Amino acid sequence: MSAKILDGKAVAASIKEEIKAAVEALPGRKPGLAVIIVGENPASQVYVRNKVQSALYVGMNSRKIELPADVCEQRLLDEIAALNADPSVDGILVQLPLPAHIDADKVLDAILPSKDVDGFHPSNVANLWLGRPCTVPCTPKGIMRLIAESGINPAGKKAVVVGRSNIVGKPVAKLLLDANATVTIAHSRTPDLASVTREADILVVAVGKEAVVTGDMVKPGAVVIDVGMNRNAEGKLCGDVDFASASEVASAITPVPGGVGPMTIAMLLQNTLEAYNS
């Protein structure tokens, strides 16, 4: 293996220590994060537990609000209204996906933009694309921070993002554009994906399918950011990139686990502290 490992776990740990010190130094009330989870999705349960425990670790007040899978939409909206009005709550996060009978757009729209620590509210999304101050979504923000902490400057580079979701692909493409990369977004209808990914100096893969990118699809010397979190046939956590072959070709690569995932949580804490301070 020749690639340098972009150690998101280590970078996130040092960011968490900085946030912990900042929270400890606050004279009065500590920042508050409320995390709402609907239903029993096992992956969501793990993510929510990590988020709540991380917030508690840095000294924030963190509460988990668990609602049953068959909760009615209005009950969830009422919960959000109460949290919007609660001055001890600075950040509100609704863990996605929501059950099919709930309109996720309606739920995200109900969160006060100033408390929307996921950065999914339409006014935060609009401000991101307009280049105005906003809450930047955690995973894209974490990817950019990891790239910066690793001494990689996207300016003038060719970046390819595989995946065009609202939570990862589109916002990370905008952030790479802001960092002066020349950006291409690929997706499920992109013909000959390999010919597109082979152009990338920085390749971000956010698809949700094991080994959708293999070493032969990576430009020699590229920086590879693997956002995927999948379970392989043995039930082991794996990314979207075939790490073994890609790490032979890339100059730097994120592992899964230990890459983008921990950075996402660190940025959630940062967004909560920023919401408290604003």
Ligand code: NDP
């Ligand atoms: P979505 O399912 O919302 O989006 C997936 C995207 O991948 C779509 O744009 C889709 O294209 C595209 N796609 C699907 N198949 C292919 C293919 N064969 N070739 C090229 N593109 C394809 O996923 P998310 O963006 O929400 O998540 C992506 C992955 O990242 C998942 O594994 C998720 O678990 C993980 N994730 C990890 C986080 C972390 O903190 N580490 C945070 C968030 C997500 P189209 O639009 O045409 O359908």
